[in-house]
Amino acid sequence: GEDVEQSLFLSVREGDSSVINCTYTDSSSTYLYWYKQEPGAGLQLLTYIFSNMDMKQDQRLTVLLNKKDKHLSLRIADTQTGDSAIYFCAESYTDKLIFGTGTRLQVFP
Amino acid sequence: GAVVSQHPSWVICKSGTSVKIECRSLDFQATTMFWYRQFPKQSLMLMATSNEGSKATYEQGVEKDKFLINHASLTLSTLTVTSAHPEDSSFYICSARDIRGQGIEQFFGPGTRLTVL
Numbered sequence: 162g163e164d165v166e167q168s169l170f171l172s173v174r175e176g177d178s179s180v181i182n183c184t185y186t187d188s189s190s191t192y193l194y195w196y197k198q199e200p201g202a203g204l205q206l207l208t209y210i211f212s213n214m215d216m217k218q219d220q221r222l223t224v225l226l227n228k229k230d231k232h233l234s235l236r237i238a239d240t241q242t243g244d245s246a247i248y249f250c251a252e253s254y255t256d257k258l259i260f261g262t263g264t265r266l267q268v269f270p
Numbered sequence: 271g272a273v274v275s276q277h278p279s280w281v282i283c284k285s286g287t288s289v290k291i292e293c294r295s296l297d298f299q300a301t302t303m304f305w306y307r308q309f310p311k312q313s314l315m316l317m318a319t320s321n322e323g324s325k326a327t328y329e330q331g332v333e334k335d336k337f338l339i340n341h342a343s344l345t346l347s348t349l350t351v352t353s354a355h356p357e358d359s360s361f362y363i364c365s366a367r368d369i370r371g372q373g374i375e376q377f378f379g380p381g382t383r384l385t386v387l
Contacts, residue, residue, distance in 0.1 A: 196378075201381070201383070202380055202381065203274075203276075203363055203378040203379050203380040203381045204314070204363070204365075204378040205378070206375055206376075206377075206378075209375070249313065249314070256302075256319065257304070257316055257319065258304075258316070258376060259316075260313045260314045260315075261313060262312075262313050263312075263313050
């Protein structure tokens with residue numbers, strides 16, 4: 162089966178970097194994604210990475226992929242209070258997305 | 271662009287009634303839409319894949335007679351929760367894939383919160 166695991170909670174100080182980790186099981190995933198969900202809202206795609214890439218950077222976001230260990234991470238530089246949300250990683254599995262358990266990021270001043 | 275809407279955004283109903291939730295792609299056409307369910311503080315669980323003009327494909331453990339899905343056009347899919355019970359209370363989210371795209375991205379609606387009394 163496919164399982165995507167994340168740590169449940171992360172607390173960081175405003176201005177610091179946040180690193181959210183994810184492990185997945187399906188080595189045949191073509192794309193891996195990071196989504197952000199604010200309270201009571203749907204999901205916003207932050208970024209995605211193709212499985213043959215090791216790293217992707219997009220402004221404050223850096224995605225690292227270790228395909229050998231099936232480990233994905235999202236680094237948010239200069240974390241702001243507006244970044245407080247739940248972050249989900251997801252892997253593509255056939256035609257579907259399999260979501261991780263979600264990491265709640267809390268940013269304090 | 272790539273906006274997906276859901277209606278209603280929240281609904282409260284009595285046990286035993288049916289509730290219809292609409293998912294619309296506003297500025298693109300979607301041959302495929304997905305329906306997810308999210309319990310409080312949990313992840314999204316895929317319920318079914320909805321294909322325009324054909325029957326939906328349900329995930330294991332999802333009752334197709336209870337969660338009726340209709341994808342009658344390239345911009346609209348509906349989910350009907352029949353004979354709702356309190357355990358059906360949840361946050362229902364749809365997503366849509368652009369017919370023109372490579373299928374990389376699913377665009378998500380804002381979700382519908384269902385409370386069954």
